[in-house]
Amino acid sequence: MRIIHTSDIHLDACFAASGMSAACGNRRRQSLRDVLHAILARAAEWPAHAVLIAGDLFEQERVTQDTLAFLRAEFARLGRIPVFIAPGNHDPYTPDSPYATEPWPENVSIFTSPKWSACDLNEIPLTVHGFAFDGPDISSNPWGALGALGRERVHVAVAHGSETSCLPPGKGAYAPFAAQDAAVPGLAYLALGHYHALKPVEGDFETRMYYSGAPEGHDFSEPGPHHYLEVEIDDNGARVEAIPSSRVTYALHRIDCSAFSSTQDVVEALRTLADHSDGAQIARVVLAGRAAREWRGEIDAVYDAVASQFEFLDLVDSTQCVEDYDALARENTSLGAFVGRMCDELRDVPDPARRALLERARDIGLAAYRAQELPIIGVERDH
Ligand SMILES: [Mn+2]
Numbered sequence: 208m209r210i211i212h213t214s215d216i217h218l219d220a221c222f223a224a225s226g227m228s229a230a231c232g233n234r235r236r237q238s239l240r241d242v243l244h245a246i247l248a249r250a251a252e253w254p255a256h257a258v259l260i261a262g263d264l265f266e267q268e269r270v271t272q273d274t275l276a277f278l279r280a281e282f283a284r285l286g287r288i289p290v291f292i293a294p295g296n297h298d299p300y301t302p303d304s305p306y307a308t309e310p311w312p313e314n315v316s317i318f319t320s321p322k323w324s325a326c327d328l329n330e331i332p333l334t335v336h337g338f339a340f341d342g343p344d345i346s347s348n349p350w351g352a353l354g355a356l357g358r359e360r361v362h363v364a365v366a367h368g369s370e371t372s373c374l375p376p377g378k379g380a381y382a383p384f385a386a387q388d389a390a391v392p393g394l395a396y397l398a399l400g401h402y403h404a405l406k407p408v409e410g411d412f413e414t415r416m417y418y419s420g421a422p423e424g425h426d427f428s429e430p431g432p433h434h435y436l437e438v439e440i441d442d443n444g445a446r447v448e449a450i451p452s453s454r455v456t457y458a459l460h461r462i463d464c465s466a467f468s469s470t471q472d473v474v475e476a477l478r479t480l481a482d483h484s485d486g487a488q489i490a491r492v493v494l495a496g497r498a499a500r501e502w503r504g505e506i507d508a509v510y511d512a513v514a515s516q517f518e519f520l521d522l523v524d525s526t527q528c529v530e531d532y533d534a535l536a537r538e539n540t541s542l543g544a545f546v547g548r549m550c551d552e553l554r555d556v557p558d559p560a561r562r563a564l565l566e567r568a569r570d571i572g573l574a575a576y577r578a579q580e581l582p583i584i585g586v587e588r589d590h
Contacts (some may be wrong), residue, residue, distance in 0.1 A: 208333055208361050208550070211250045213435040213452075214261035214400025215421040216243055217297065218278075219269040221549050225426050231519050235425075238454050240277060241537075242423045246435050246452060247281050250288055253437070253544035258288060261419065262295020262340065263369030267304060275305050283312040289328060292317045295367035295400055296381045300339035318365075321345050323353050327360070336364040336394075350384030356393030359557025361440055364391075365398040370408050373418070378402070384406055390414040396438055396445040403429050405436075405449055415445040423453040424429075427521075429492050430457045455487040456477040464526050472503045474512050481516035491521040498526035527570060542576045 218239050224233040234308045246469050265274060282290050292315065300307065308318045315410050316326050316546040318337040325336045333357075339347045345368075356362040368382030370389070381401060389397055390412030392489040399408070403425065408416040421429065433453040439446045477492060484490075494506075506524045514520045536547035549569040556562045 208331065208440040209253055209255045210363060210396065210398075210438040210440065211246065211253070211255045211258045211435060212365075212396075212398040212417065212438055213243075213246055213259075213422050214367070214419050215295070215400070215403050216260075216265070217241070217263055217421065217425055218265035218274050218424075219271060220266055220425055221269060222240075222425075224331060224419070225519070226521055227519055234518075239423060240274070242452050244281060244334060246422060247285060249437075249450075250283055255288055255437075256333060257328070257335060257363075258285070258290045259335070259363070259398040259399045260290065260292045260367040260481060261365050262290075262293050263297040263400060264292060264296050265305075267299065267301075270298075270305060270580065275309055281314060282315050282335070285314055286355050289326075289335075290315045291326065291335045291337060291365050293365040293367055293400070294318065294339040296345075298340075299342050306339075321347050321349055323349050323364075332360040334362050334390075336362065337366055340367060345382045348382050348384070350382060350386055350494040351388040353389075353394070356391060356538045358393055362391075362394050363392055363396040363398065363438075363440070365400075367400045369401055370399070370416075370418075373402060373406055373408060375402065375404075386410045386416060387412060389416065395440050396447075398438075399438075403433075405434050407430045407447070413444070414420050414485050417447055419449075423455065424457045424489075427457050427459060427489075429543055432456055455489055457486070457489045458484065458491075460490060460492045461495055462492060462496045463496040464494050465578060467498070469499075470502055470509050471511050473502075478516065478523075481513065487518035487589040489519040491523065494524045494526050496526055497529050499532075500528045502526065530573065532569070542573070545572050545576070 216239055219236060222235045258260050278450060279330060291393050294306060300319050318324060318339040321338055321341045323336055325334050327334050336353060368384055369380040374380055381453055387410055390410065391414060394414045399416060399418045402418045403421040405420040406418040421433055422435045423433050432451045434449040435452045437448045437450055445587050447493055458530045460480055467473060473494065482499045532546055532550050536543055536550050549565065553565050556565060
């Protein structure tokens with residue numbers, strides 16, 4: 208039995224929070240469609256016996272009629288291959304949901320209730336269980352309510368929710384459950400959605416459980432390649448293969464500029480990052496370390512020189528200026544007096560921790576005089 212599992216595509220998502228332009232957001236939304244198209248094309252070619260979509264297929268408050276027409280056409284193209292959708296917290300099954308109001312192709316089955324229900328396929332002995340979020344949060348939590356299943360058919364399930372031992376920091380718990388309560392005797396595979404990173408949920412039970420993760424990242428908290436899952440079930444159980452699906456990857460980089468002599472070195476470091484990426488890259492690059500004061504006006508030029516080599520570049524200048532403290536201390540101003548006093552204090556400090564603290568205090572004082580912002584570097588927390 209061959210099954211394709213994906214989730215959390217978030218069609219029509221908004222990308223403004225990453226600082227992207229409307230044009231860049233349009234490209235990202237098209238990319239999400241293209242990723243889904245490629246997964247469904249694979250389902251037709253393999254061919255899969257079923258496609259399981261574990262929620263958050265689209266964002267209900269943003270989804271367009273055009274995207275719904277795209278989905279109908281994509282699903283219809285699968286012909287007799289059934290598609291099972293378990294609505295999640297971003298695409299809940301409500302009376303005004305497109306799941307309830309739109310005409311869907313015959314091969315599409317959408318779970319409509321927060322209680323478990325089952326669909327038996329006629330041509331093959333496969334039964335698919337699932338439930339739906341019925342609002343932005345589910346009205347009653349059905350985890351734990353699925354009873355033991357018979358052995359004469361292959362049973363799989365598709366659902367959206369938060370396995371509590373895998374809950375990433377800062378992520379809200381929706382329909383929370385413990386893996387051992389979701390594992391059911393006779394359930395060969397549980398296709399999970401909600402977490403956007405690929406994750407097997409392991410334990411001492413027969414049910415194989417996976418979060419497929421989103422098939423493409425949506426922001427800098429979802430870096431690296433993303434996947435969908437190809438699941439093969441036979442008498443020995445379920446085998447799961449993660450297939451890379453993302454057309455762009457988010458990446459976080461830090462470049463220490465302390466040894467650089469001019470912004471030419473920054474440009475070259477950024478070009479190297481762009482060259483060493485497989486495919487299109489959405490990069491956030493933090494420039495760190497010490498840099499000459501003359502750089503301050505040049506960062507926009509650096510950005511313009513390299514931005515076209517990235518799908519999107521967020522260039523963050525967190526460098527600190529190299530200062531001539533002796534020259535500053537000679538200034539006949541309160542700034543000069545402050546720097547002179549700090550330099551005097553620093554002259555005979557053998558303890559490196561105390562030294563780092565005083566140097567940081569000197570930089571903070573200078574930044575305050577100049578009304579500049581300084582990045583937090585952690586020296587303060589160590590004392
Ligand atoms: Mn979700």
